[in-house]
Amino acid sequence: ISSGDAARLGRLLDQLHPADIADLMEQVGDKTRHLLLRFWGRDIDGEILSELDESVRQEVIEMLPDDVLSEAVLDLESDDIVDILEDMEEDKKGVVLDALPASERVAVEQALGYPEFSAGRMMQREVVTAPEYWNVGQAIDYLREESENLPEQFYHVILVDPRMRPTGYVTLGKLLSTPRETPMRDATEHSFRTVPVDQDESEVAYAFNQYHLISVPVVDANDRLVGVITIDDAMAVLDDEHEEDMLRLAGVTEESSLSDTAIETTKLRLPWLAVNLATAILASLVIALFEGAIGEIVALAVLMPIVASMGGNAGTQSLTVAVRAIATKDLTGSNVWRVVGRELLVGLLNGLFFAIVMGIVALLWFGSTQLGLVIALAMVVNLAVAALAGILVPVMMEKLGVDPALASGTFVTTVTDVVGFFAFLGLAAVVLL
Amino acid sequence: ISSGDAARLGRLLDQLHPADIADLMEQVGDKTRHLLLRFWGRDIDGEILSELDESVRQEVIEMLPDDVLSEAVLDLESDDIVDILEDMEEDKKGVVLDALPASERVAVEQALGYPEFSAGRMMQREVVTAPEYWNVGQAIDYLREESENLPEQFYHVILVDPRMRPTGYVTLGKLLSTPRETPMRDATEHSFRTVPVDQDESEVAYAFNQYHLISVPVVDANDRLVGVITIDDAMAVLDDEHEEDMLRLAGVTEESSLSDTAIETTKLRLPWLAVNLATAILASLVIALFEGAIGEIVALAVLMPIVASMGGNAGTQSLTVAVRAIATKDLTGSNVWRVVGRELLVGLLNGLFFAIVMGIVALLWFGSTQLGLVIALAMVVNLAVAALAGILVPVMMEKLGVDPALASGTFVTTVTDVVGFFAFLGLAAVVLL
Structure with missing residues (x-):
């Protein structure tokens, strides 16, 4: 080509x-x-x-x-x-x-x-309005006269009072199917709501998705109409927000694209790897505490990553569900403690199951009942802690006003690594030595 | 209350x-x-x-x-x-x-x-059509007469030929602003496209997002109009798809909800934890190969989780970007090799950086240049392998027709764990013993 x-x-x-x-x-x-x-x-x-x-x-x-x-x-x-x-x-x-x-x-x-990522940046300023005292016929005639100046896509005629405050809207479908003499006010939609111009774009996208909106008028601090946001823009924002959450959970901070160069990509990914290095070293310090025990029983070194890895996975499961639920506002103050209780129970149940499995594996592998017991106990402790950390960390981040997707992953795996190594090696030192 | x-x-x-x-x-x-x-x-x-x-x-x-x-x-x-x-x-x-x-x-x-998750399940059957030879005035009069039977929300009048095959559509805005005598055919939109009734819902949602559609006619195998899908339903599907991708990446297979009981949740999460246990045991077998080396130099046990953890993180970064790019069709046959090359370069650059950092840390901590050298080399190898696995695994899953989000995470971390332990302990056995 x-x-x-x-x-x-x-x-x-x-x-x-x-x-x-x-x-x-x-x-x-x-x-x-x-x-x-x-x-x-x-x-x-x-x-x-x-x-x-x-x-x-x-x-x-x-x-x-x-x-x-x-x-x-x-x-x-x-x-x-x-x-x-x-x-x-x-x-x-x-x-x-x-x-x-x-x-x-x-x-x-x-x-x-307007601030970046606000409704003011999303909205288009081309709006179609009508005074609230008009009837349907007047609105239709007005649209015909103004046909040159109408925006390319619009779905509602917004009713405004004399001070340009929106008071309702009429869908074009309704406009077409309602008798000309009907007052516009009687043809408005129940779903009507407005959005302040400084509202965060993610809140706007959430409202579109939650209330099945098609377009929404944007108002300034005095409730005056300044623009309109349409669903296609809200859909694009929703898509971006999801991408951001997903990438942030994986430790890719900024929005990255496949067309970035290798150097740019390296720069984007390096910071979280650096944080991860710090936390990995922290976990190693815990292991170093038990150098003596490992020197005596090398099997501990062989088995210890299993406990940490299972905790990391269970924590990530619990974390992802929590981050997603916070984003969709399904996890709120009213049900947080019930969900925390459920996560703890899930952690204990999974912990119990894998404790039995891993206990038997360790027993068969190394022929030591005590070693099997130690790893089983450590497994229960770590999976319970993982489940708790998975939900409590993002909830606390949210309370502190930090995006829960941003750093939760690293925090949670740090907790599960440290607890996993400490529980397993600590128990081993007590029971086996 | x-x-x-x-x-x-x-x-x-x-x-x-x-x-x-x-x-x-x-x-x-x-x-x-x-x-x-x-x-x-x-x-x-x-x-x-x-x-x-x-x-x-x-x-x-x-x-x-x-x-x-x-x-x-x-x-x-x-x-x-x-x-x-x-x-x-x-x-x-x-x-x-x-x-x-x-x-x-x-x-x-x-x-x-219609099959589940197909366009046929998403669409509503209430459609507003007009013969393609009508003019705008005829369509408007028809809408007024039929006002009782119109769907609650509709955005286009779909033009159909005598065999009910859609040939174009006219937005309501256009209908209102075009002179009555204009043929409908001259008022149609460029964006017009149809969707086959058996198309997967994720493909439909992608089309809405990519082409900024508002509604799209659905046709059967004979190209006859059978329904219409509107953007609010597409937005809901897009939202669900994202949720699925995110949860699957974290090893939560089925759609789960916060209102599930602890038992249900445990059942949903257990399978992936079981897979993870199997792969963690695999990694432990690699460690067991080097029991002798660890017995002699306990520092190896202290440092080995660092190499594996860094690989796991780098792999997850690369994986998440790839899964997302596949979902948005940004990663295709035409650029996959360029992106693979870039990922490898990113892996090597990050590997080099953390090799130097970690080499120095190991040298200072254990006072051994050789140990520093070994961990530095293992780090470069594992981060390069992690970057490659992060992109190649999901690309291959996609080729095999499996959802790349589904099992990629476990595969990638298995690779990085096994390679991480093997490279570090293997090099250590060769260099230090």
């Missing part, structure tokens, strides 16, 4: 959805991407830019001539422009802002004034 | 959104839930049932008298009824089906005929 036939390339790409072209640009290597941009860059669409991953997008934007860039951005909705501008360098930002019509420029600059 | 004042309880609950009532019912204990149902159960709403978690829903349904149950279900859309019926016992299923009007009953039974 990159053999230089620019016309054919253009025809091929024209058939694709912008999101697929963006994926394609992310998946090809640096060199192919540069070639692609050289041959076809002038036709690039704003939609494609807004679909690209941040890191690739920056690279692409730097390669595009200013006039192409400003042209591409022109036909985007204000929320997508804001999204692109967020991570752009100052001089390029100026180029784009200058290209926008004055009114849109003000809108975009205002949006950039 | 559950002091017995049924009237006050009813008033309080009436103010809440069905989704919130469902959450409340999930969060309170068994006893409170029973009390709640006894006092207020007769007023229960179908919406609440459809918002409940499966396990709690089954319990609630069993407690409800047949007439209350069939009444509650009556005002739901067909996709929600299907959702509730899926997990119901046969006799209760009959009660609900008998209560439905004949036409709806057929529709629901047909939907239940």
